[in-house]
Amino acid sequence: TVLFRSLPGSYLSIERLWHDKDHLRLQLxxxxxxxxxxxxxxQFALLYGPITLAAELPGDxxxxxxxxxxxxxxxxxxxxTQPAPIPARQAGAGHTLDWLHPIPGQPLHFTAAxxxxxxxxxxxxxLLSERYAVYWRTAGS
Numbered sequence: 001t002v003l004f005r006s007l008p009g010s011y012l013s014i015e016r017l018w019h020d021k022d023h024l025r026l027q028l029x030x031x032x033x034x035x036x037x038x039x040x041x042x043q044f045a046l047l048y049g050p051i052t053l054a055a056e057l058p059g060d061x062x063x064x065x066x067x068x069x070x071x072x073x074x075x076x077x078x079x080x081t082q083p084a085p086i087p088a089r090q091a092g093a094g095h096t097l098d099w100l101h102p103i104p105g106q107p108l109h110f111t112a113a114x115x116x117x118x119x120x121x122x123x124x125x126x127l128l129s130e131r132y133a134v135y136w137r138t139a140g141s
Contacts, residue, residue, distance in 0.1 A: 002074070005058075005081060010106050020116050028049045028050055029049060030048060030049035031048070031049065031094060032045075032046070032047075032097050032100065032110075033047050033048075033097075034046060034097065035047055037135060040094055040108045041138055042138050042140075043136065043137050044135065044136055044137075045075050045134050045135055045136070046100070046121060046136065047139060048108055048123075051108065051124075051125075052123070052124045052125075052134060053108070053110070053120065053121050053122065053123060053124065053129055053134075054121065054123070054124040054133060054134050055087050055114070055119045055120070055131040055133045055136070056120045056121075056122070056127070056130050056131070056132055057087070057119070057121060057131040057133055057134060058131070059131045084113070086117065086136075087112075087113040087114045087115075087133050087136050088114060088116075088136065088137045088138065089112065089113065089114060089115070089121060089136055089137075089138060097112075099113040100112050100113075100121065106122075108123050109121070109122045114136075
């Protein structure tokens, strides 16, 4: 077993001749954290280790014509909707994550206490046609 380490925010390069049945085990720090939007500390994203989490927003599903632009886009989508506001976590939470709670039996799924009510938060790559938000704001900002 060979142990490689890298600094946060950097790359790890492993150069070797690989053989059949070689294995690579990768251990990543998996903790829930708030990552401020560069240049705006009032907005932040939620991450669980390297996984970006997104909040499911209420509203009709997103149609293909809403997802794409250019050649494939429907010039007049059937559903005209207003964009959902950026979700806000409840005031007074500071930089703690007390407003997020894991959903039992559903890995990487959380409930979030937002100013508009409870939202489901889950990995961004699992959202297909749901409306979602990656960035949050602090209530009152």
